[in-house]
Amino acid sequence: MQTNFTEAQLQDPDTARANQILRACVHCGFCTATCPTYQVLGDELDSPRGRIYLMKDMLENERVPDAKTVQHIDRCLSCLACMTTCPSGVHYMHLVDHARAYIEEHYRRPWHDRALRSVLARVLPHPMRFRLALAGAKLARPFRRLIPDARLRAMLEMAPRRIPPVSRNDDPQVFPAEGAPRMRVALMTGCAQRALNTDINDATIRLLTRLGCEVVVAEGQGCCGALTHHMGRESQAHASAARNIRAWVAEVTGAGLDAVVINTSGCGTTVKDYGHMFRTGPLAEEAAAISALACDVTELVARLELPEGAAKGLRVGYHAACSLQHGQKVRDTPKVLLRRAGFEVVEPADAHLCCGSAGTYNLLQPGISGRLKDRKLRTLEAVAPDVIAAGNIGCMMQIGSGAAVPVVHSVELLDWATGGPRPRALSE
Numbered sequence: 001m002q003t004n005f006t007e008a009q010l011q012d013p014d015t016a017r018a019n020q021i022l023r024a025c026v027h028c029g030f031c032t033a034t035c036p037t038y039q040v041l042g043d044e045l046d047s048p049r050g051r052i053y054l055m056k057d058m059l060e061n062e063r064v065p066d067a068k069t070v071q072h073i074d075r076c077l078s079c080l081a082c083m084t085t086c087p088s089g090v091h092y093m094h095l096v097d098h099a100r101a102y103i104e105e106h107y108r109r110p111w112h113d114r115a116l117r118s119v120l121a122r123v124l125p126h127p128m129r130f131r132l133a134l135a136g137a138k139l140a141r142p143f144r145r146l147i148p149d150a151r152l153r154a155m156l157e158m159a160p161r162r163i164p165p166v167s168r169n170d171d172p173q174v175f176p177a178e179g180a181p182r183m184r185v186a187l188m189t190g191c192a193q194r195a196l197n198t199d200i201n202d203a204t205i206r207l208l209t210r211l212g213c214e215v216v217v218a219e220g221q222g223c224c225g226a227l228t229h230h231m232g233r234e235s236q237a238h239a240s241a242a243r244n245i246r247a248w249v250a251e252v253t254g255a256g257l258d259a260v261v262i263n264t265s266g267c268g269t270t271v272k273d274y275g276h277m278f279r280t281g282p283l284a285e286e287a288a289a290i291s292a293l294a295c296d297v298t299e300l301v302a303r304l305e306l307p308e309g310a311a312k313g314l315r316v317g318y319h320a321a322c323s324l325q326h327g328q329k330v331r332d333t334p335k336v337l338l339r340r341a342g343f344e345v346v347e348p349a350d351a352h353l354c355c356g357s358a359g360t361y362n363l364l365q366p367g368i369s370g371r372l373k374d375r376k377l378r379t380l381e382a383v384a385p386d387v388i389a390a391g392n393i394g395c396m397m398q399i400g401s402g403a404a405v406p407v408v409h410s411v412e413l414l415d416w417a418t419g420g421p422r423p424r425a426l427s428e
Helices: 013-024 036-041 048-060 067-074 081-085 092-106 111-123 127-146 150-158 192-196 199-210 234-253 265-271 284-293 297-303 322-327 333-340 366-381 393-400 410-417
Strands: 173-175 183-188 213-217 259-262 294-296 315-318 344-346 387-390 407-409
Touching: 013 048, 013 092, 036 366, 048 067, 048 092, 067 092, 081 092, 081 322, 111 127, 127 150, 127 192, 150 366, 183 199, 183 234, 192 199, 192 393, 199 213, 199 297, 199 407, 199 410, 234 265, 234 284, 259 265, 259 284, 259 297, 265 294, 265 322, 284 294, 294 297, 297 333, 297 410, 315 333, 333 344, 333 410, 366 393, 387 393, 387 410, 393 407, 407 410
Parallel strands: 183 213, 183 259, 259 294, 315 344, 315 387, 387 407
Antiparallel strands: 173 213
């Protein structure tokens, strides 16, 4: 794609990166075949190629974004299926992230949109605030039909029937390895996940210590920054990321770390991109080091050589989270591990398509999100699983809100198969 940025514009590192990405696009349209919003809406401007044209025009001309451009970019899930499909290597993620930051800086949304986004940005990254919000949502849920805004109704419906008690395993501490230590790893405990499902971190700690890891929950870590990053709130996202970088670097320079382990794939995609996010700042070297250490929990378990388990007689429908299969390119590892642990693994048709969760997308775009959820549920039900497994809390909540079978994190099944407790969702 031909671009016409000026030399002055290209002095900005983010604009220079956008220019590089835009020039890689050859307009082939392969991305439209795997874009969930294009599949649902059928509008070229709701495809990656269409959004690329809109972003190019907006950034190149430094114009104030109009409502139409904002609407189509807001509708993007950032599922990154287009990056998996693209034969030209267009790094759509960096482009749309920059466009969202530009929109946040130059576009004034209607007051109710600003208020809603502000609440999400101030609540979701903070586990205790989120717990209070979930408790309030449970009380208000019986009256949701009286609320005219579909986004507010979606927030009330998101509240789980059971809010788990706080897990003290999420507090800063060190869990010793069982037997001879093989690795020392930091576990990212996350933010929303700590309020929605504490079983995931608990299972991760049990599994990793059982396999010989000393697991560190570092002092000062918190939200990865993904939720605010995808809303274009760059300064807030970078502040969250910087806290994590400093917390983990303190462990690296102290007793050392072999890995930073992440069990929420949306967070993993962001942490692995810290090196890019901070490439021009004073934390560049430290951020790059942390990105190099970051890995999904299944990547680490594969390195630790999970013991082979006997057949469990359980048919697992594996849902591939977009941030794992497209964002991190981790596709086969979770399935290989589940099969090695003794589970029968089946996949739905169109496994590359998003379930519609996508961070805050199911709250900000509930209509499109709902259609994608229904589509995903139909394809999962068609393979008749006994349980559905995923590697991302957002997907688990989205699918679990309509699934007829239990939904668990893959690590809960691996923990159970190697001596841990039966996942709570299977018992309930």
